[in-house]
Each structure stands twice: as C-alpha cells, then as structure tokens.
Amino acid sequence: MSATAVQQSETVTPDGTEPDDETQARTDRQPIDQELAFQMLSCRRRRHVLHYLRQNDGSATLRTLSRQIAAWENDTDPEEITYQQRVRVYTALRQSHLPKMDDGGVVEFDADRSTVVLTDAAAQLDVYLDVVPHDDIPWSTYYAGLGALCVGFATLVLIGLPPFSMLAGGVAALLFSTLFFASGVAHVLHDRRMQVGSEGPPRG
Structure with missing residues (x-):
C-alpha cells in the first residue's frame, strides 16, 4: 500500500466518508497543556461559561448563557437582567471568548445557530481548576x-x-x-x- 493510500485511509470517518474541515480541525487539536489551560481559565467569563455548561448537561444557547452570566456578574436573577447588561455579555462571548474557547478545543461554538457545546477535552482542565477566593489561602x-x-x-x-x-x-x-x-x-x-x-x- 502506498503512502498516499495510507494517508487517505487515515482521514476517512467510520461511515466511510471523508471528514469535513471542521471535523478534521477538531481531530487535529492537541491535548490541553498548561499554557492553553491558563488562556482558557484566566478570564472569569470563560470560567463562568464552563460552570454553566457543566451545570446544564454540557450545552446551551448563547442567549441563555449570556443572560445567566450577566446575572452572576450583577449578583441578581436572570429575570432581573436588563437588555443592556445581557447584550454586553452576549457580544463579548460571541466575538471573543467563545471563538477562543472553540479554537482551544474546550467548547464547540456554532456561531450560525448560536449554540455552545462542552467538549470531552474540557475535562482536562480539571487539574487546573483550584479556585481560591480572595480571602482564602491555597x-x-x-x-x-x-x-x-x-x-x-x-x-x-x-x-x-x-x-x-x-x-x-x-x-x-x-x-x-x-x-x-x-x-x-x-x-x-x-x-x-x-x-x-x-x-x-x-x-x-
């Protein structure tokens, strides 16, 4: 078997079809190392994204996610969040945080459908999630x-x-x-x- 044939066989999905670009990109992602974990967890909003997804079976719509995170940031209930507060979080998540988390392999963000799904790779972040409150010690x-x-x-x-x-x-x-x-x-x-x-x- 030629090297070309071997390469082609390695890029065929179990159902016999060739993977699309998005599927191949997820396959090519490297394990989460310390530097990538820091990038994912150094921002409070990204930690809040992980927190909400883990509480809700690993998936959410961007609208629901942004409303809840806005509520946490303003120490109130989601029903009490104003339009401006929600849009501020919504925009930041859509334009910055979720694309970066998707690139890191932590979530799968579908911008067209406005959905977010937690990936299996996100479990690799557990070793770095030692949250220490400001008035506590490690x-x-x-x-x-x-x-x-x-x-x-x-x-x-x-x-x-x-x-x-x-x-x-x-x-x-x-x-x-x-x-x-x-x-x-x-x-x-x-x-x-x-x-x-x-x-x-x-x-x-």
Whole structure:
C-alpha cells in the first residue's frame, strides 16, 4: 500500500466518508497543556461559561448563557437582567471568548445557530481548576504550614521539653494522623463546593 493510500485511509470517518474541515480541525487539536489551560481559565467569563455548561448537561444557547452570566456578574436573577447588561455579555462571548474557547478545543461554538457545546477535552482542565477566593489561602500553603507545625511539635516531644515530654511517641503519631485526616476531609468538601460546575453560582 502506498503512502498516499495510507494517508487517505487515515482521514476517512467510520461511515466511510471523508471528514469535513471542521471535523478534521477538531481531530487535529492537541491535548490541553498548561499554557492553553491558563488562556482558557484566566478570564472569569470563560470560567463562568464552563460552570454553566457543566451545570446544564454540557450545552446551551448563547442567549441563555449570556443572560445567566450577566446575572452572576450583577449578583441578581436572570429575570432581573436588563437588555443592556445581557447584550454586553452576549457580544463579548460571541466575538471573543467563545471563538477562543472553540479554537482551544474546550467548547464547540456554532456561531450560525448560536449554540455552545462542552467538549470531552474540557475535562482536562480539571487539574487546573483550584479556585481560591480572595480571602482564602491555597491548600498547598495550608499543608506546608501544617507540616511545619507537626515537625516543630514532634521536635519538642523528642527533646523531652515539658509538657510535651509527657506525650508518648504513639500518641503524637495518632494526633498527627488525625490532624492530617481531618484536613484531607475538609479539603475534599471544600473542593466539591468550589468546583467549577458545582451547584449554585460560580465562586471565582
């Protein structure tokens, strides 16, 4: 079989037809790397797009999407949004955010039909979605501080400084284990609440 035949066979869809330009473009997209993920998630409106789509089975019309995002931005209900508020978000999504998200392979945006569909590749963004409120600290910083506290506490127990000398090594180990276990549970619950696509309005 010639190289040309092999190349042609690789560009045939399962039903025996050649893919159109749009289908081929989606096939040629590369996995989402850190740089692309930052481009997709650095803008609050793009995070809101992901949040809404994940809450609504992965698809929406541009009109509905823009109305809800405008409501989140103005801290009100979608029914209370003015025409100007909705159009401002609608225009930004249509002309800027959704085309860029489509190019990145995160969504499929049909400008003619004004529909948005979340792609399977969007799941690759989960590893980057650690939303940290402005009045909170990252969990990495928390665990570093907790580890330093435990090391300091263990040092005091080992050198026998009162009243830490009264604690047996097993008791100290149990205390540390309980502390890290409780922190892990709190971390899981926090992440579920802060996750993009969780119930309620977006947290970041």
